[in-house]
Amino acid sequence: MDRKDQQPAAPRAPANRTVVLGVLAATAAVLLVQAASGTSSRLVLLLVFLPALMAGLGTIAQTVAVSVWVTAVVVLHSLVVPPGDLPARLGTLVGVVAAEAAVIGLCARRVRRERQLSRMRQSAVALQRQLLRPLPVTTSDVRLDGLYRPVEEDAMVGGDLYDVAETPHGTRVLVGDVQGKGLPAIGTGFAVLSAFREAAFREARLPAVADALEAAVERHNAYAVQSGEQERFVTATVLCVGGPDGNGTGNGNGNGEGAMTGEGDGSATEVRAVNCGHLSPYLLHADGRVEPVPLEAGIPLGLAALAAPGEPRPVRRFALPGDGVLVLLTDGITEAQDASGTFYPVEQGLADLAATPADALPEALDRRARRWSGGHSRDDVTVLALRPAP
Numbered sequence: 001m002d003r004k005d006q007q008p009a010a011p012r013a014p015a016n017r018t019v020v021l022g023v024l025a026a027t028a029a030v031l032l033v034q035a036a037s038g039t040s041s042r043l044v045l046l047l048v049f050l051p052a053l054m055a056g057l058g059t060i061a062q063t064v065a066v067s068v069w070v071t072a073v074v075v076l077h078s079l080v081v082p083p084g085d086l087p088a089r090l091g092t093l094v095g096v097v098a099a100e101a102a103v104i105g106l107c108a109r110r111v112r113r114e115r116q117l118s119r120m121r122q123s124a125v126a127l128q129r130q131l132l133r134p135l136p137v138t139t140s141d142v143r144l145d146g147l148y149r150p151v152e153e154d155a156m157v158g159g160d161l162y163d164v165a166e167t168p169h170g171t172r173v174l175v176g177d178v179q180g181k182g183l184p185a186i187g188t189g190f191a192v193l194s195a196f197r198e199a200a201f202r203e204a205r206l207p208a209v210a211d212a213l214e215a216a217v218e219r220h221n222a223y224a225v226q227s228g229e230q231e232r233f234v235t236a237t238v239l240c241v242g243g244p245d246g247n248g249t250g251n252g253n254g255n256g257e258g259a260m261t262g263e264g265d266g267s268a269t270e271v272r273a274v275n276c277g278h279l280s281p282y283l284l285h286a287d288g289r290v291e292p293v294p295l296e297a298g299i300p301l302g303l304a305a306l307a308a309p310g311e312p313r314p315v316r317r318f319a320l321p322g323d324g325v326l327v328l329l330t331d332g333i334t335e336a337q338d339a340s341g342t343f344y345p346v347e348q349g350l351a352d353l354a355a356t357p358a359d360a361l362p363e364a365l366d367r368r369a370r371r372w373s374g375g376h377s378r379d380d381v382t383v384l385a386l387r388p389a390p
């Protein structure tokens with residue numbers, strides 16, 4: 001996702017001054033060539049291409065003005081250097097007027113379609129603002145930088161999702177990937193995000209947040225079946241940084257969440273994570289080491305019926321060093337393939353980028369993955385770089 005949440009601008013027409021100068025220069029050039037040729041060929045008729053060009057670039061008013069100008073030039077030229085007979089003169093005039101009328105109609109249609117597209121893109125921007133929080137985000141616990149890029153170039157939202165919530169229980173972070181990609185997956189993603197924004201504040205225990213997301217996907221799938229749409233599942237990781245039990249002491253919290261592991265010291269921050277079938281994150285240390293965080297695979301959201309009845313989702317606790325960066329990904333990065341079908345080596349890619357500032361890391365990793373795949377993306381891309389707040 002871009003750092004700046006920009007409103008898409010409609011295509012800009014050329015300035016009137018530019019149009020006037022261009023049309024006058026083209027007219028003078030054609031008339032000079034016509035005069036220098038010394039033949040009876042009517043090169044002046046080449047000017048009818050000017051309104052056609054303006055119809056694809058300019059406004060309706062500019063196209064009308066250029067059409068009137070060209071028609072006037074053709075008429076005046078016919079009076080000064082008339083065709084052999086009156087029918088030929090009239091035929092030339094009628095042909096020019098008909099061509100210019102058609103060009104104006106095409107310009108009006110183009111402008112109307114561009115306005116419709118601009119309104120649709122503005123709606124997409126509004127939808128994106130509701131679905132995905134602009135990055136970066138800084139809370140009392142973490143600083144989160146990131147990149148979000150849908151696989152469909154013209155789309156502004158897709159099947160990946162993420163969110164951050166600063167709650168009394170700590171900063172909760174969600175990253176996920178809806179089955180499928182592009183616009184059809186938006187509905188399921190919106191259901192998950194809505195549930196997260198409620199449960200992140202309501203539920204003190206992280207597994208309870210995951211359970212609320214599971215219930216949201218199940219409800220959405222029930223509606224999907226009723227409307228004849230496809231049921232979907234969602235892979236996701238829910239994390240909690242800081243909070244009443246996130247001060248890096250490493251003690252259990254009495255809620256069945258195991259003790260913290262990792263190379264924590266006094267400056268380390270505790271992270272708790274519940275994995276629902278998503279990719280495990282990577283921990284990038286200041287010395288350049290890249291350490292995959294081993295999270296249990298878990299059951300994706302929407303498929304809880306496959307798990308043993310009553311079995312809670314496990315919580316993994318680990319230390320985030322004060323100078324470390326936790327990198328969260330979706331499979332748009334991990335499934336980037338080169339010409340031989342080899343997947344992008346994420347761990348090596350992160351090691352090569354160890355000296356890259358955290359705020360530039362997501363874009364740098366995405367560029368390397370795109371270069372690896374020859375610019376061919378197979379899925380939506382989300383890269384989040386999480387580090388302790390300054």
